[in-house]
Amino acid sequence: MFFFQPFSKTKIDLPGCPFSELSDHVAAFSCAPTSWACEVCVINRVNGYELKLHLLRRGDKEWFQRDIPCSGIDTIKCAACRTDQQEFYFFDNTDRLFIVFTDHNLVGWRFFRWSPVDPTGPQPKFFVSKSYFMNTDMKKKLGLAMANHEAVSFSTCGTQRKSGGKDSFVYNESISCNRRIEESKSRQLRGVWIYPKFYRVPPKEETW
Known part of the structure; x- marks a missing residue:
C-alpha cells in the first residue's frame, strides 16, 4: 500500500502493511x-x-x-x-x-x-453526493456518450472536496453501459479523481 503522485511520480510506501491483498x-x-x-x-x-x-x-x-x-x-x-x-x-x-x-x-x-439535506431544516455541516459522476453528465464531458461508446461502463472511486467552505463527500459509482452487451465485449473503465495541483516532494519526505 502506498501514496503515489502521478505528476512527479513520487511514491511513498506505507510500512508493515497488514494485508497482502485488497x-x-x-x-x-x-x-x-x-x-x-x-x-x-x-x-x-x-x-x-x-x-x-x-x-x-x-x-x-x-x-x-x-x-x-x-x-x-x-x-x-x-x-x-x-x-x-x-x-x-x-x-x-x-x-x-x-x-x-x-x-x-x-x-x-x-x-x-x-439524513440527506432538509431544505427546511438547519444548514448541514457537510455535503454528500451519491451520483456526482452521473448527475454532472461526466460521461458526455469525456466524449464517451456517443453511439460508438454505448458499450462503455465506468467504475469511479470516491473523493472529497470543499464546497462553500464545508466538506463535500463524493460516493464511488458504478455506471453500466447504455445497451445490453456481453461483458467480454464491453469496455470497462476505472476512474480516479485527480486535483490539478503539482507537488514536488523533497527526497527526505519520500519515506513514511
Missing part, C-alpha cells in the same frame, strides 16, 4: 502524506457482523488494528476525513455512517445514521 478494503487519509499529522485509516469486512479497523500514523511502523462489531453497516460507498473534526467518515449505501476519531494515543469509533 478486496473490500476502503481507505482514507487525514492530510498530505508529507505532513507529520497524516493518519491513514483502512477498514474491511471480516464477516457479516464485524469490521476490521487498521490505523497508521505518520512515523509509525506498526498499524493499530481492532475488530469492531457492525451488524448494521452495509457496503461502504465513500471514505473520507472530515477536516473540521479530524474524524474519518465511512458512509454505507443505506445512510449509515461509521466514524473513527483519534486523539493522540486514543482511538475510538461510533455509528450514526445521517
Whole structure:
C-alpha cells in the first residue's frame, strides 16, 4: 500500500502493511502524506457482523488494528476525513455512517445514521453526493456518450472536496453501459479523481 503522485511520480510506501491483498478494503487519509499529522485509516469486512479497523500514523511502523462489531453497516460507498473534526467518515449505501476519531494515543469509533439535506431544516455541516459522476453528465464531458461508446461502463472511486467552505463527500459509482452487451465485449473503465495541483516532494519526505 502506498501514496503515489502521478505528476512527479513520487511514491511513498506505507510500512508493515497488514494485508497482502485488497478486496473490500476502503481507505482514507487525514492530510498530505508529507505532513507529520497524516493518519491513514483502512477498514474491511471480516464477516457479516464485524469490521476490521487498521490505523497508521505518520512515523509509525506498526498499524493499530481492532475488530469492531457492525451488524448494521452495509457496503461502504465513500471514505473520507472530515477536516473540521479530524474524524474519518465511512458512509454505507443505506445512510449509515461509521466514524473513527483519534486523539493522540486514543482511538475510538461510533455509528450514526445521517439524513440527506432538509431544505427546511438547519444548514448541514457537510455535503454528500451519491451520483456526482452521473448527475454532472461526466460521461458526455469525456466524449464517451456517443453511439460508438454505448458499450462503455465506468467504475469511479470516491473523493472529497470543499464546497462553500464545508466538506463535500463524493460516493464511488458504478455506471453500466447504455445497451445490453456481453461483458467480454464491453469496455470497462476505472476512474480516479485527480486535483490539478503539482507537488514536488523533497527526497527526505519520500519515506513514511
